[in-house]
Amino acid sequence: MKKYFSDVIRGIWKENPVLVLLLGTCPTLALTTSASNGVGMGAATTFVLVGSNLVVSVIAGIVPKKIRIPVYIVVIATFVTVVDLLMKAYAPPALYAALGIFIPLIVVNCIVLGRAEAFASKHGPIRAICDGLGMGLGFTLTLTMLGMLREFLSSGSVFGVKVLTFWKTDFMLPAAAPGAFIIVGVILGLRNHLRRRAAIRAGKLYVPPSDIDCDHCHICTADKED
């Protein structure tokens, strides 16, 4: 039971797909202009992640190794098309208009294929679902947070409701692409700084999570080796 729980939690903070794994940066930067966009994109990706993780973990035993990637892509593409059709039918028109062209791009979102290959194909269906849920939730929470931040900084509103009523003219930088890079960069730096300080306080050398392969890079550990 604890294992499943930690599978879910891991995606939210310790291996957050956007802030730690740095996957799915395209939708992260392009779509977080408002908080509601973040929620919509996150929900769509979560659905695809859970579905594809489940199917991949079930079929991983019989898929020939040589063609596993194309098979996973077919599975993912199927789920993405299902999401596309469902959103077209039931989502609010404004949300679909904003997310429209990015929904088909979930197919090439590295988080989905990454989790299928790195986790779902090696674990059972229930753990795969937990992992998909955790990763999806982590993605959704991060996108929503970023969307709220960018929306607030650019127009003083949150979820389309203006909080700072005196803010008449939109401030463009946070809503534009360069602003997205700057804000994500600042958040990443802040997170790394906090993790490192916590590690030093605890008297431990900061070691990146072992299943994220950053052994080739010594930025994180260079100043602590002596």
Next chain:
Amino acid sequence: MKLKDCENFLVLGLFLGMVGLLSALVLGLISNLTAPEIAKAELRTKSAALKQLKLPEFDNDPTQERCEFDGVDFMAVRKGGKLVGIAAEAETKEGYAGKIRELVGFLPDGTITSVLVTEENETPGLGKNVCERKFQKTIVNFMKAAPQGPPPNPILDQFSGRKAGDGTTWQLKKDGGDFDGKTGATVTSRAVTGMTGKAAETFAAHRSEIAEKFPEVAK
């Protein structure tokens, strides 16, 4: 030999084909199930947009009765079978970020009632402000319902009451025309103005043909 370690390309191809076939089956099923809902949703969006055009009250479905001239799509708006207006759908590729589509409401005599941009991809904060009719919710009023009718937009509202042939030049003031643009969003303002002008002038130029289709239009 286990399927997992199989290297025979025929088996591999067949396997991939089967997976593709299965996914096509699933997609066909879902597509069939959602098709009516999607059609309904599209119609809802369109009729919601048509209701925003400040046209006289109507009770037909304007998308059912339409004709096209020079890339502008005209739809008949009726109440009790009588023509009360024309809705035109125009499109331009001159936007700052590609295509802009808009709906223009005309009275039967060619006067523009209102303009509504239905599709755009302009820069947030600049070009978007030219296109958007949005009621701004604030913490003071977000519990109250939005006021009736389309929210105002200083650029789009300039077109209301104009018609082709009354001496209007469909250009921005800085280009020698009659309309204000928005500072910092000249390209978008120019595109919207030009597109609205094109819709109005097409309506005037093809009046007799439109009149043949919808007999109540005065020639």
